[in-house]
Amino acid sequence: MEAAEPKPPAGADAARRLARGCWSAFWDYETPKVIVVKNRRLGVVYRAVQLLILLYFVWYVFIVQKSYQDSETGPESSVITKVKGITFSEHKVWDVEEYVKPPEGGSVFSIITRIEVTPSQTLGTCPESMRVSNATCDSDVDCVAGQLDMLGNGLRTGRCVPYYQGSAKTCEVSGWCPVEDGASVSQFLGKMAPNFTILIKNSIHYPKFQFSKGNIEHRKDGYLKRCTFDEVSDLYCPIFKLGFIVERAGENFTELAHTGGVIGVIINWDCDLDLSASKCNPKYSFRRLDPKHVPASSGYNFRFAKYYKVNGSATRTLIKAYGIRIDVIVHGQAGKFSLIPTIINLATALTSIGVGSFLCDWILLTFMNKNKVYSHKKFDKMADPPTSGPSQQNSTLSDPRGLAQL
Structure with missing residues (x-):
């Protein structure tokens, strides 16, 4: 007798059946079952x-x-x-070259409105400022020679000397003398400052759409020499008075000129490029940028010096300047019709409408009185067919009424 062929393991046979079933199911078409529920309240919620x-x-x-x-x-x-523009203080007339820092005409610049001048400083020894910590003293023992305070005005010599005025004493320092607090003189430049004019020339370009535009009207009749900015009549005349900018930022000019501050000039270019280029216009807004209500850091000031020689000795005039800093900030957005975002958003809209069905199904199966009846109608359950012989399986599959179990 010939040896019987070995039977394949049951697991391999089951795997083949599963693979054939998956392959067959891959080509099936599935469609959801539709149930019409005659309930007006639910219908109102669905349509709403x-x-x-x-x-x-x-x-x-x-x-x-x-x-x-x-x-x-x-x-x-x-x-x-x-x-x-020009202005004057108690001692002199000031022009643009003196009160605008830096003079290059960039997007950030300062207009000096008040100064504290310490004239004729020379290299030598003098009393330290009383504002410096541990600067006051009673004797030379309180002053350490060679000590350097990073917030001070020089290197300490080790001597305790009388202050510039009064009976107080401070440690002597070697540096630029006299120090700022000892001999500074204040001068106010803000009397004519509200009438200063500021030309802000701005050009923008959107590279994606190859679109460019500027904020100055193209005219050859000397228009810019006689106009000032107005949102209605002179939108393309970007010449602003300093007083107008400060007022539109909601600030008091005299107070701001004394303490200094930072004003932002914001130019917004929001352009719909589906329309003509004439509809793309700049929009200006103004606001204060520095923390006005924080005493520790309010205001704006900076220092600079002018150097010269007196009898061969290096001399300088130290100036602490308070002013209005202007920051020109440009931003914007341009848009133009495109088929791809339109299709994406239409598909999202159509898909989102299905949220109504999900919400109403949840209400129907959770809160309605006959929720079990609706659940039975909505979901068909099929039990595993009983294990039997081939004849019984064939009869079950051939019985059309077996579809009622789905």
């Missing part, structure tokens, strides 16, 4: 949710956000500024 979703996409997404457009934020920008 659909309407809200539709209004959100039509009004907010497509009209307000313009999501049918391809967009670009942050335009390439250039800013050129120029200040004009």
Whole structure:
């Protein structure tokens, strides 16, 4: 007798059946079962949710956000500024070259409105400022020779000397003398400052759309020499009076001129490039940028010195300047119709309408009185067929009424 062929293991046979079943199921088409529920309240909720979703996409997404457009934020920008005007203090007349720092005409510059001048400082020894910590003393023992205070005005010599005025004494330092607090004189430059004019020339470019525009009107009749900015009549005349900028920022000019501060001139270019280029216009706004209500850091000031020679000795005039710093900030966004974002947002809108069905199904199966009946109608359950012979399996599969179990 020939040896019987070995039977394949049961696990391999089951794996083949599973693979054939998966392959067959891959080509099946599935469609959801539709049940019509005659319930007016549920129907009102369903249509209301659909309407809200539709209004959100039509009004907010497509009209307000313009999501049918391809967009670009942050335009390439250039800013050129120029200040004009003269003013005077108690001692002299000041022109642009003296009160504007730096003079290059960039997007950030300062207009000096008050100064504290310490004239004729020379290298030598003198009393330290009383504002410096541990500067006051009673005798030379209180002063350590060679000590250097990073917030002070020089290297201590080790001697305790009388202060510039009064009976107090401070440690002597070697540096530029006299120190600032001992001989400074205040001068106010802000009397004519509100009438200073500031030209802000701005050009922007959106590289994605190859769109460029500037904020100055192209005219050859000397228009810029006789105009000042007005939102209605002279939008493309970017010449602003300093007093106008401070007022629009909500500040008091006299107070700001004494303490100093930072004002932002914000130019916003929001352009809908589906419209003509004439509809893309700059929008100006003004606000104070530095922390006004924080005493420790309010105001704005800086120091600089002018050096010269007196009888061959190095001499300087130290100036502590208070002023109004102008920061020109440019931002914007451009958009133009594009098919890809339109299709994406339409598909999202159509898909989101299905949220109404999900919400109503949840209400139907959770809170309705006949939720078990609805659950039975909505979900069909099929039990595993009993294990039997081939004839019984064939009869079960051939019985059309067996579909009632699905």
